[in-house]
Amino acid sequence: MLKLLKKTLQVGQATVEYPFKPVEVAPGFRGKPVYNFSRCIACGACATACPPNAITMDCDLERGIKSWNINYGRCIFCGRCEEVCPTGAIALSAEFELAAARKEDLYCRAEVQLCKCISCGEYFGPSRELEYVLAILKQARLLESGHEGWEQLLKVCPKCRRRKIAGSGAKALGARARF
């Protein structure tokens, strides 16, 4: 008995003191994916990559809103959203205390505004995504000349843009046919 006691004193305590003391997680631990709303451009890459569809996106063309939803109860903490996000808006943290009594507390929902097409007046893409494209183009120095034209072009929905280009193409063809 005494021998055993000695041994236990030597070996020490193996039990962690959680939840009375915080527990250390391993490096590279994948916990709650934390969403940074101000960096998200609503591109939808995470929703496409998310294997269990924990992240979903919806478009409300009536209200001109694109919504981003995550269900932490469905997330499998794979980290693919972090991997694909182009702006670093979502990243896995070390937070693991996610238990909730109400299902609603497991959801996070974000709404971003859509841009109205200046040609047909329909909502088509998230405004901040278009802004982001513009910023990237500027940084790549592709915008030295005709800057305003680009900004205008980005506010035209793909349908109208296609129609416009088809129209100008037809004009060019017609012109060539005449000569």
Next chain:
Amino acid sequence: MDQEVKLAELKAKLKNVIKRSVYVYRVDCGGCNGCEIEIFAAISPVYDPERFGIKVVASPRHADVLLFTGPMTRAMRLPAIRAYKAAPDPKIVVAYGACGCSGGIFHDCYCVWGGADSLFPVDVYIPGCPPTPAATLYGLAMALDLLQQKIKGEQLVETEVTRVTPKYEGVCPDLAKDIEREARRLSGYLHGRRIAAQYLEFVREKDPLAVDRKIKELVKQEKDPRLAEIFLSLHKIYMERVGHNAG
């Protein structure tokens, strides 16, 4: 309705009474066994939930807490209902793991009904795939009202258009893309992103000679040869571009 109110009262009483002896019975409704392994890791001496009196029992008839793991599959719903009926009232129902909470990665399989809440009134959800032993302890402690809930539902709405700045400001996006891609190829997305960010921090200087000098210094001081090699191969991409641009 009357019965429900009575049950809720009983449940509250139960939480007061069972603090020092909680019998947990787990019901696997068709999961991948990951959750089971974590539950058994959680009752190991390292986490030792028996110091709170939490004990995993082998029969639902002894249970105070029912732990439903796995998605509710068609084949397992009757056994799950039998286990639920066999447990004496009042009982605490816990949905365990991503599958138990909502069906998890199996949520759209043809034979899956969803989470445990597709059949039973759930008291606590413990997300995770699988939840770590610490998360399990936290969830059980929360189910017994020993700990407070931390997570909150969030609603974010954009009122005016936010400007999102590119990730690496002042660096040509094409270069940033190539550097990040190579770093990820060599060391995976998690470390790759970190390493690429560290490298591009240097590139911001704009002066290729200064970048060259600093990187060489960094590589000389780096103790991990793998990291040094990654930095060198990133540097090669940068130097090639710079040389190309100059020429």
